[in-house]
Amino acid sequence: xxxxxxxxxxxxxxxxxxxxxxxxxxxxxxxxxxxxxxxxxxxxxxxxxxxxxxxxxxxxxxxxxxxxxxxxxxxxxxxxxxxxxxxxxxxxxxxxxxxxxxxxxxxxxxxxxxxxxxxxxxxxxxxxxxxxxxxxxxxxxxxxxxxxxxxxxxxxxxxxxxxxxxxxxxxxxxxxxxxxxxxxxxxxxxxxxxxxxxxxxxxxxxxxxxxxxxxxxxxxxxxxxxxxxxxxxxxxxxxxxxxxxxxxxxxxxxxxxxxxxxxxxxxxxxxxxxxxxxxxxxxxxxxxxxxxxxxxxxxxxxxxxxxxxxxxxxxxxxxxxxxxxxxxxxxxxxxxxxxxxxxxxxxxxxxxxxxxxxxxxxxxxxxxxxxxxxxxxxxxxxxxxxxxxxxxxxxxxxxxxxxxxxxxxxxxxxxxxxxxxxxxxxxxxxxxxxxxxxxxxxxxxxxxxxxxxxxxxxxxxxxxxxxxxxxxxxxxxxxxxxxxxxxxxxxxxxxxxxxxxxxxxxxxxxxxxxxxxxxxxxxxxxxxxxxxxxxxxxxxxxxxxxxxxxxxxxxxxxxxxxxxxxxxxxxxxxxxxxxxxxxxxxxxxxxxxxxxxxxxxxxxxxxxxxxxxxxxxxxxxxxxxxxxxxxxxxxxxxxxxxxxxxxxxxxxxxxxxxxxxxxxxxxxxxxxxxxxxxxxxxxxxxxxxxxxxxxxxxxxxxxxxxxxxxxxxxxxxxxxxxxxxxxxxxxxxxxxxxxxxxxxxxxxxxxxxxxxxxxxxxxxxxxxxxxxxxxxxxxxxxxxxxx
Numbered sequence: 001x002x003x004x005x006x007x008x009x010x011x012x013x014x015x016x017x018x019x020x021x022x023x024x025x026x027x028x029x030x031x032x033x034x035x036x037x038x039x040x041x042x043x044x045x046x047x048x049x050x051x052x053x054x055x056x057x058x059x060x061x062x063x064x065x066x067x068x069x070x071x072x073x074x075x076x077x078x079x080x081x082x083x084x085x086x087x088x089x090x091x092x093x094x095x096x097x098x099x100x101x102x103x104x105x106x107x108x109x110x111x112x113x114x115x116x117x118x119x120x121x122x123x124x125x126x127x128x129x130x131x132x133x134x135x136x137x138x139x140x141x142x143x144x145x146x147x148x149x150x151x152x153x154x155x156x157x158x159x160x161x162x163x164x165x166x167x168x169x170x171x172x173x174x175x176x177x178x179x180x181x182x183x184x185x186x187x188x189x190x191x192x193x194x195x196x197x198x199x200x201x202x203x204x205x206x207x208x209x210x211x212x213x214x215x216x217x218x219x220x221x222x223x224x225x226x227x228x229x230x231x232x233x234x235x236x237x238x239x240x241x242x243x244x245x246x247x248x249x250x251x252x253x254x255x256x257x258x259x260x261x262x263x264x265x266x267x268x269x270x271x272x273x274x275x276x277x278x279x280x281x282x283x284x285x286x287x288x289x290x291x292x293x294x295x296x297x298x299x300x301x302x303x304x305x306x307x308x309x310x311x312x313x314x315x316x317x318x319x320x321x322x323x324x325x326x327x328x329x330x331x332x333x334x335x336x337x338x339x340x341x342x343x344x345x346x347x348x349x350x351x352x353x354x355x356x357x358x359x360x361x362x363x364x365x366x367x368x369x370x371x372x373x374x375x376x377x378x379x380x381x382x383x384x385x386x387x388x389x390x391x392x393x394x395x396x397x398x399x400x401x402x403x404x405x406x407x408x409x410x411x412x413x414x415x416x417x418x419x420x421x422x423x424x425x426x427x428x429x430x431x432x433x434x435x436x437x438x439x440x441x442x443x444x445x446x447x448x449x450x451x452x453x454x455x456x457x458x459x460x461x462x463x464x465x466x467x468x469x470x471x472x473x474x475x476x477x478x479x480x481x482x483x484x485x486x487x488x489x490x491x492x493x494x495x496x497x498x499x500x501x502x503x504x505x506x507x508x509x510x511x512x513x514x515x516x517x518x519x520x521x522x523x524x525x526x527x528x529x530x531x532x533x534x535x536x537x538x539x540x541x542x543x544x545x546x547x548x549x550x551x552x553x554x555x556x557x558x559x560x561x562x563x564x565x566x567x568x569x570x571x572x573x574x575x576x577x578x579x580x581x582x583x584x585x586x587x588x589x590x591x592x593x594x595x596x597x598x599x600x601x602x603x604x605x606x607x608x609x610x611x612x613x614x615x616x617x618x619x620x621x622x623x624x625x626x627x628x629x630x631x632x633x634x635x636x637x638x639x640x641x642x643x644x645x646x647x648x649x650x651x652x653x654x655x656x657x658x659x660x661x662x663x664x665x666x667x668x669x670x671x672x673x674x675x676x677x678x679x680x681x682x683x684x685x686x687x688x689x690x691x692x693x694x695x696x697x698x699x700x701x702x703x704x705x706x707x708x709x710x711x712x713x714x715x716x717x718x719x720x721x722x723x724x725x726x727x728x729x730x731x732x733x734x735x736x737x738x739x740x741x742x743x744x745x746x747x748x749x750x751x752x753x754x755x756x757x758x759x760x761x762x763x764x765x766x767x768x769x770x771x772x773x774x775x776x777x778x779x780x781x782x783x784x785x786x787x
Contacts, residue, residue, distance in 0.1 A: 023236040024342065025292040026113065026365065027279060030079065030240065030358075031272055031337075032072065032125060032159075032247040035302025037320030038269055039337050046261040046316040047269045051277030052339070055296055059341030060350045060388065066413075067300045068359040068380075069403045070326055070333035070427065072159065073127050075299040075358065076242070077101060080108040080128075080148065082362035082378030084499065086403045086410060092623060095162050096201055098129040100143050107377040109362045110149030113238035116369035121152040123225045124242035126168070127159050137164060137182040137202070140171045150240070154224045160217060160244040160251070163198045165190040166208040167220070175208040190214075193249035195305055195436060214251040217244050218271045226282045238365075241279065242299075245272035250307045265311035290343045293368070293388075297358060298336040300326045304428075304438050304447075312447060323449050323477040325439055328425030329404040329411040330477055331418075340388045354387040355397045355413065364388070401499050406623060408563055412496045416472040419492035423459050423466070429626065430616045431457065437620040450478045458649065461718075468492065540588055548613040553596040555584070561591025564624045565652075565780055568611075569596050570632035570640050583769035584631075587776065593624065611643045615650065629776045631655040641708035641715075648718035653779040655772055656724040659708070659738070709741050716751035723775045725756045 036042055040049040041056040068078035073093040074085030081102060085091065090101055102108065110120045122145045130141040135157070145153035157168045165188060167174040176182075186203030191214050203209075225241050245252075250264035252271040260266025276296060283289040302308060302318030303326035312318065324330025338356065340346055363381035366373050373381075380401075386392050399414035409426025412419050420426070428439030433446055445457040453463040464482035468489055471477075482489055533544040541556045567587055584594045595618065618624040629652045632640040637659030644651045695701040715722070726739045739755050746753040756771060 030242040031298040034298035035318035037317045047266040049273040051273040062338040065338030078359040082381030100129040119237040122150045124155045195248040262311035262314040262316035265307045293342040297338040327405040328427030418469045420467040555594040566593040567629045570636040633657040645711035716749035721752040
């Protein structure tokens with residue numbers, strides 16, 4: 001047996017050395033947001049991709065290839081380092097002020113090739129940060145690609161949708177001059193397109209911005225790649241070409257506009273196909289095409305942004321029959337096209353169902369070149385060279401971990417089984433067609449996919465807490481088998497438990513780049529990412545955050561608790577009432593964000609739009625928990641209950657302090673018929689409420705069922721617990737007319753309600769906030785059990 005193994009080991013080593021001796025060139029084309037169904041050879045009919053299809057005809061097409069993450073930055077980290085990004089708590093894209101997320105001591109795919117004697121270049125989208133702490137856009141962008149193993153870099157430093165909208169070459173911004181520096185908070189002089197974002201975050205550097213034309217980015221990067229290949233000498237070369245196609249905004253060169261059958265989304269795919277064809281023509285013209293391993297794949301699945309939605313409506317299926325989209329753990333988020341071409345080494349026209357991932361590139365390149373990975377480096381990467389060039393007799397991978405945007409939804413694939421550790425996709429969840437972050441159950445329903453956990457665009461109340469799918473029998477993930485195979489669930493949970501992320505500090509921020517003029521640069525606190533005005537609030541950072549419908553104030557913890565729990569505070573008088581601070585700040589100390597929203601006094605349904613916009617922003621862009629606790633006082637309670645009753649699935653718990661729960665006893669005093677309240681100071685609020693709803697008389701307003709006590713049924717059905725605190729001496733919101741009625745009605749509906757009566761008047765806050773803290777913390781467990 002030992003003799004047999006020695007022979008086998010010798011053969012494997014010989015094969016690796018044989019490849020290494022030939023020193024093949026390697027071109028890795030990494031498309032952006034290209035879905036499984038976006039290419040002709042993977043079933044697309046509304047676009048034509050002859051260049052990419054030719055790679056498949058001349059090489060091998062993989063049907064079970066995955067990006068290790070369904071998100072752009074973490075996927076690129078996995079590609080270059082061979083390490084699961086969730087191990088470093090990297091689950092979101094990085095932007096303008098983030099330092100390099102790769103440790104320069106790590107081996108990368110590029111450094112392996114460089115050590116093997118290759119010329120190495122990265123051309124295109126980087127999106128992995130610059131600098132030790134943060135980029136110095138006016139100085140040297142170092143460390144960056146060159147410190148990660150590349151001899152040369154030219155490309156888009158972040159992403160084509162976010163600033164700065166310039167090119168970087170090696171360590172410098174192209175076209176930047178000393179007397180025209182970048183200025184934070186100034187609008188950039190750059191072309192504006194739909195779904196292009198952040199143009200107000202950093203401006204100045206007009207000369208550098210002028211060199212960046214969105215509709216010429218694809219052409220420019222292709223020209224750079226072609227020129228670099230043409231200028232190679234005798235050394236073998238490794239080119240990592242990371243295109244901005246087909247990430248939003250969809251800005252193809254004019255000659256590609258209108259060429260597809262699914263709008264700008266498809267036109268951008270056509271430009272991508274041209275890029276691939278140009279690279280292949282250059283390799284052939286240089287006489288090196290036959291000795292070049294070309295790999296074409298994508299960083300994640302197709303995204304259901306507005307451009308993607310429009311393409312869908314035109315009949316294009318971004319991810320084919322796969323469930324879900326970019327950012328999510330369902331197959332559509334991470335199963336991607338993967339094609340490899342290497343004449344005489346890879347069988348032409350072949351198809352493989354081998355389970356592979358972009359994370360496997362570093363181990364594969366090491367085997368290809370005869371190099372060794374250092375101990376602990378590339379630890380999650382598997383050598384899949386034999387899957388490229390042959391047909392392994394058994395799977396090369398036992399399992400693979402797949403990470404969506406939310407780490408609560410970390411998933412694992414083993415054999416035919418796919419396990420997702422929570423309900424839903426773990427990606428975007430905006431509920432309406434036309435939203436940039438349209439995703440989750442609502443988008444699945446809109447797209448016509450079937451999943452037995454989803455009904456009418458929402459997760460069913462009796463859906464299992466996690467998901468298990470048989471991908472051999474059900475690649476479209478129509479049927480969650482969690483309840484049918486408990487032993488498999490247990491095994492997969494135990495396997496996933498071994499991959500818990502290691503807590504590491506978020507890269508710290510450096511001072512802003514020197515600027516002659518412009519507003520003061522605002523730093524973002526460690527662990528948070530809120531651009532905008534920041535002030536100190538009792539030792540915590542208080543941010544003013546812009547949404548699509550207005551502004552919020554967000555009090556940030558030093559370190560967010562797992563899952564980013566948060567409390568929505570309807571805060572019309574928040575800063576003026578110190579006792580609220582005691583309870584709220586204790587929550588902040590325990591890792592909660594407290595979100596303050598003022599001005600929704602009357603609770604008109606149209607006012608929900610502002611809360612909806614804030615909720616969507618916080619849960620999609622900033623990863624906040626999909627459920628929040630809610631707190632209000634006095635007349636703003638009407639707004640809280642209106643929104644909570646509309647979205648009970650988003651609410652963990654409700655805490656009310658001296659709230660107006662029954663508008664028939666609105667604090668208008670004796671001037672409101674039927675009220676025994678002696679408080680006359682809020683009569684303008686009563687008139688404002690009538691105006692908001694269009695009531696023409698007191699009687700019409702009093703007869704309308706718009707009070708919190710009329711909105712309880714959906715909350716009771718959803719199991720939302722309520723804590724209400726009232727004053728025994730309150731002559732504004734009288735217990736018998738407010739809290740007593742609420743308690744009676746909610747209990748009759750089967751709801752969970754606690755009423756605390758304190759010896760006080762219409763003052764807000766509790767002498768001892770402990771019951772509030774315990775109530776909110778206790779009911780966080782309710783969310784954990786039901787999500």
